Every structure is written in C-alpha cells, then in structure tokens.
Amino acid sequence: MRPNKKAALYRSIKEAIDSYPGGLCFSAEGGRPILVNKKMNTLIWALTGHTVLNADIMWKEISAVTSKGGCTRINEPWFELDKQADDKDSLIFRFPDESIWHFRRQLLSDDSIDTIQTEATEITELFDVSRELYKNNLILDELKKRQQALLENIVEINRDKELLVAKMRIHDELGRCIVAAKKFLTTQDATESEYDTLLKSWSEATSDMRSVPLQGITTPGEEELDRVADLVGCRIKYTGKMPEPRRVRLLIYSSIREALTNAVRHGGANEIMVDIADTSSSYRVVISNNGRQPITKITEGGGIKNLRKLLEQEGATLTLRYNSFALDINIPA
C-alpha cells in the first residue's frame, strides 16, 4: 500500500473511533499504544493529568486512583457489572460532571499477535438505576422481615386486642350494674326476682374482672401436660432441668405428648419418665415408660413420623429404642 493511501486509511479509522461515544485504546505488548480515541484521552487526562502514553502504565496509574482532580473511584459491593471479569481488569470512576465510567481491559488474541483493548463505557444511568434497585431491595428485605415478625406475632397481637375488647365490655357491664344497684336501693318495692337478677349481674361482672389479670398468662406446658396425663391415669416424672429456650421446650412437650399417647394407648402405661440432660451444645432427652413392652418390632406410624419431621426441622434427631419403646432425642442448644 502506498504511504499516502496508508495514511488516509489510518485517518479514516481514527475518525471512526473518535466518533465512538466511549473511550477506546488498543495497545501492543509492553503497553505501546496502537490506537487511542479522543474520548479515552480526555478521560485519562482527567484521571492522570496526561493522555495515554503507555497503556500498561496508564492502567497501573488509574488503578491507584481513589480520588483525584474531582474524580473518585467507585467500589460498591452491590454493583457488579461483569461477573466474568477479573476485578483487576475492571474499574469504575465518577467524574467531576457526575458521569460514571466503567473501564475494562481485555486481551484480544489471534495466532500472530496479542493486543490489549481498553474500553471506557458510560454507565451513569445503569449505576443510578442499580443504586435505586439496591435501596428498594433493602427496603423490601426490611418489610419482609417485619412481615414475618407480624406473621409470628399476629395471634399474640390479637390476644391483646381481645383483652382490650373484654376490658371495655366489663367496664360497660359494671356501669350497668352500678346503675341497676342504685335503682334497686332507691326503690321501695323491689322484688326478690329483681334482687336475684342484680346479684347474678354483679357476680358475672366480678368474675370477669378476676379473669382479666390472668389473661395472657398461660399455664406452663409441663403443668398442663401433667394435668391431662393425670386424667388418663398416667404420671409424668421428670429428671433433670427443663431447658429455658421456648423452642427446645416446645419440642420436648411434643415428644412427651407422643410418647404418652402411645404408651397409654398401646402399653397401658401409668408412668412416663422424662430424663433431661444438657451439655454445652445440645440437650438429650430420653422418654421411657412403664407400660407393656412391644412383642414385635414397632413400625413407625403417623405420629412418630410427624414428630421426627418436626424435630428434624429444628436440627434435632430422634432415635427409637425398640426394646423399651423409649424416645431418645437430641436437640441442639
């Protein structure tokens, strides 16, 4: 190719890449620039104070920039542009005009020659949208947490509402009782029946009042279990201390319930032994009974299967001791 034709071709390529809205730089081995467009030089000038003289050095220089001449490096963990790219080949900067640019370096390789392409792309809009999305996701996460908490506690909240309604009802009832009592006391010819009605109203109102302080106070799980066991002629004997965490206690109650039902129904037991031992990492609970021992090997029915599922959901394990039909449970602390 004649020199003037070669120069014309170079000019037309240069014009073409200069019209490209992003920054482009092609360099050879050792960082020698082959072709750099105007935009890349403008951006690099803002970051380093000079145009691209050597692409390798230029990359090292901009990699070291955190804040310079109104340009700041952006390194937000939530903003990930290219999962494939190595972190060291991808940089993001905010420029003084508030525009945000992503610089990316990659090797263009063919059989004969290796070329490094450095590209700068404006991502202002993408970055702003991503930031908005990230903020919205944070809000959504928070709302989701609140929603779950609400789901967990809604019944409890409802009990409080029920108590308030009950208190209002008692207040109204007492008001009516007072008015009726005043009328009764000032009336000369009150009948026996009116007296009985008044007495009944007062009795009901005071009974409701006595219940109010008890509202919300639930019977401890063991106490109610002991009581219902007693109704079927069975006694629960505990060895060891009932663990404090509610989650663990509820699992133990469910296990006792299952053991008790089976022992009374199938073995005619009248005593359930609950042995609780705790280590720093777990609680071991063995529940046995004094009922008739099974003659044949027991197959796991729905109750035990459900209990096993419940325990496993909480990371606990259940082993059945078939010779004594005891439940051996291990619950992580």
Next chain:
Amino acid sequence: MINVLIVEDSSITRDMIVRKLSENKDFSVFTAIENAANAEIVCMSGSIDLILMDVCTADDESGLKAAMKIKTLYPEIKIILMTSMPEYSFLTRAIEGGIDSFWYKEYGDVDLLEICVRTMSGQRVFPEQRPSIRIGLSESGTFTDREYEIIRELALGNKYGEIAAHLGITENTVKYHVKNIMSKTGCKNTVALVAEVVEKRLVLPKY
C-alpha cells in the same frame, strides 16, 4: 349429662364459655385446657362427648389440626371449632375435615349454647358466610379461592416460581392472579397487600 372439653387459651373467653354452658343443666365441663395438642390425651379418658375447640391455642398449636385428628380417632366425639379470627380458610377446612360445627366468636349472630344443643342433636351448624373484611378497596368476599391461595403463598414469602410449583400452575398464571388481586385492592405492591391481610388476620399460614 354431656361432658364438655373446652380448649381455649384466653381466660376471659374460657370463663364466659363455662358460664354459658352452666345455663343448661345437660352440659357439664369435664375440663378446660389451653393447648389443642393436649386434647387428644384428654379424649383418651373416654369421658368426652363434646369439644369446644379454639383454632389458635397456646404454644401456637392449631386447634383445627388437632380437631381433625381427634375426629379420625374418635368420630363419636362432637367438635365445635371456635375462632375470633376472620381467617378465610378455617371454615372451609373445618367443613372438609368433618368438624361438626363452627362458631365465629366475634362475628356470629348465633348463640354458642344454641350451637352446642343443635350439634349434640346431630346437626352440623356452620355460619352462612365468612366475616367480611375490607382489604384496600375490596371486600374479602370478592376474592376467589385461587386468589386466596396465592395471597397465602405470598404471605409465606414465596416467590412467583415457587407459588407456581406449589399450586401446579404456570408462573404467568400466578402473575395474572396477582395482577387481578392488586387491581381489586389497589395495593401498590405484594408486600403492602400481605401486610394488610395478615394485620387483619384474613390469612394465618401457621394454622
């Protein structure tokens, strides 16, 4: 004499029920407990004729699940489910689960004692309609069963893909239903919708 087991964790409501039952000499309260999971043990005593069972009981135990189990084991025992929650699925599940009768504590206009008497005479007594609760711009009665299922899945925090798999429908169908629900209620997003249905106790996935 009809022996009654009361399963109710609110002491005021429990006392009110005991007092109500004492108005009819045919009923005798055998015992009252707070946790539905213990009811099966009481039934083993062989002394229970009627259970008045709250749905949401102590330790988050579901009275509905306990009642259905008891009904399988002891079909002769009559069960009346009671709730102060307007939750949409309780009534349907109770009817399908073979529960004898159902009483809305706050919304019903039928007396509890009357339900007890009618239930013991072999009738199944159910409210004619569920309580109507306003969700956004819409009344709860305007949602279809499928829309309720979708709302319930959303309340459990499931994503569209998961909901589609659980309900055996396509993700596009889920989106279609969600769009309709949003349009009915005027809620801005599913989080706002779920917050409202849970706050108003129309959906309680735990039970």
